[in-house]
Amino acid sequence: MAGRPAEKRAAVVQGARTVFGRDGFTRAGVDAIAKEAGVSTRTIYNHFPQGKAELFRLIVEEGTEQIVRAQLEVIDRWLHRIRDLEADLVDFGVAWAEPLTAYPDHFAVVRQMRAEIAHLPDGLRETWEAGPARVHQALADRFGALAEEGWLRPGDPGRTARHFLHLVGGEIIDRTYYGAFPLPRPETEQLVAEGVHTFLHGCLPRD
Numbered sequence: 001m002a003g004r005p006a007e008k009r010a011a012v013v014q015g016a017r018t019v020f021g022r023d024g025f026t027r028a029g030v031d032a033i034a035k036e037a038g039v040s041t042r043t044i045y046n047h048f049p050q051g052k053a054e055l056f057r058l059i060v061e062e063g064t065e066q067i068v069r070a071q072l073e074v075i076d077r078w079l080h081r082i083r084d085l086e087a088d089l090v091d092f093g094v095a096w097a098e099p100l101t102a103y104p105d106h107f108a109v110v111r112q113m114r115a116e117i118a119h120l121p122d123g124l125r126e127t128w129e130a131g132p133a134r135v136h137q138a139l140a141d142r143f144g145a146l147a148e149e150g151w152l153r154p155g156d157p158g159r160t161a162r163h164f165l166h167l168v169g170g171e172i173i174d175r176t177y178y179g180a181f182p183l184p185r186p187e188t189e190q191l192v193a194e195g196v197h198t199f200l201h202g203c204l205p206r207d
Helices: 006-029 030-039 041-047 051-079 086-095 104-115 122-150 157-176 183-203
Strands: none
Touching: 006 030, 006 041, 006 051, 006 104, 006 183, 030 051, 051 086, 051 104, 051 122, 086 157, 086 183, 122 157, 157 183
């Protein structure tokens, strides 16, 4: 059957995503991944000769790329043209939080990675951090443009972006444990609105 190898590979990847999200990298085993995927361990090594390290890197790279695309789309959609700065930033902040629950498999892996960061394969932390760095730069660029347009006080746009994310999303991330326990939408909206208000108190231009 022509599609069978591709189907088996897809099953292995999904099985690995589930096992890594549940057990983390250090506790996960190829046997557990094979069982979850419904394949033999030999099939896994046929597709991924380096075993679970190769699979884990793939899972992180694919998941990170998904989130990067989603967040870049949010930046482009909500911050492309500002009409009401506070209202637009609140809409942006609420949309920014949505991937936490829209991509549960990825953030399950993220939770495990944070717990065992010192035990991950060499170079994986840098691979993981590269995606958020791209998004942070895009947000910094947009905040820099907003400052040039007179919406925000001039300053280091990278730090402005970092402050915004901490104020608007930090409590949501902490309280939901990266989306594991989603908040009711009205509570998310309130947290975002309060964060935006605090952010603007420090970042609006002063006469």
